[in-house]
Amino acid sequence: MNQTLARFHIEGAAKFTETILALTPFFKSLRPALRSLSSTGAEVVMPTPTEVGAKDPQHHTADDAALGGLALLTGGLALDAGAPPSARWALRGYAVQCAVQGRMHSEVHALADASTVDWKTAGDYEVEVQLLAVGRELVSTVRLMINVETSSPA
Numbered sequence: 604m605n606q607t608l609a610r611f612h613i614e615g616a617a618k619f620t621e622t623i624l625a626l627t628p629f630f631k632s633l634r635p636a637l638r639s640l641s642s643t644g645a646e647v648v649m650p651t652p653t654e655v656g657a658k659d660p661q662h663h664t665a666d667d668a669a670l671g672g673l674a675l676l677t678g679g680l681a682l683d684a685g686a687p688p689s690a691r692w693a694l695r696g697y698a699v700q701c702a703v704q705g706r707m708h709s710e711v712h713a714l715a716d717a718s719t720v721d722w723k724t725a726g727d728y729e730v731e732v733q734l735l736a737v738g739r740e741l742v743s744t745v746r747l748m749i750n751v752e753t754s755s756p757a
Contacts, residue, residue, distance in 0.1 A: 674745035681715035
């Protein structure tokens with residue numbers, strides 16, 4: 604178990620979320636709540652994006668930014684929880700595929716799946732983050748493109 608995952612188990616989800624938000628204030632405006640974390644995935648819940656972003660129903664930019672931030676936070680936590688001390692990862696980019704257009708009117712669950720990453724083999728990998736509305740309706744899928752570097756354990 605790596606340091607990130609060990610800390611999550613010691614502190615619990617609520618305290619661990621507070622710690623992460625203190626270290627990454629950019630994500631604080633999302634008001635996320637980490638629900639689960641493992642070496643292969645994470646689940647983070649965010650309140651209704653319209654409560655987080657702008658109130659103008661004509662502009663979806665705030666929703667889009669909030670959902671993108673949620674996907675990056677969730678994917679990053681899953682990757683940090685799975686990475687051994689001998690490996691590092693770097694974000695190379697991401698792609699978003701929207702399943703629902705328009706304003707979100709419910710909380711959003713982000714589920715990251717990092718099980719495809721082989722931490723022993725350097726190279727490029729894709730990590731999928733699904734954003735689901737209440738009732739598990741797919742809102743969008745975000746694919747994080749990452750690069751893994753490995754080194755010999757000391």
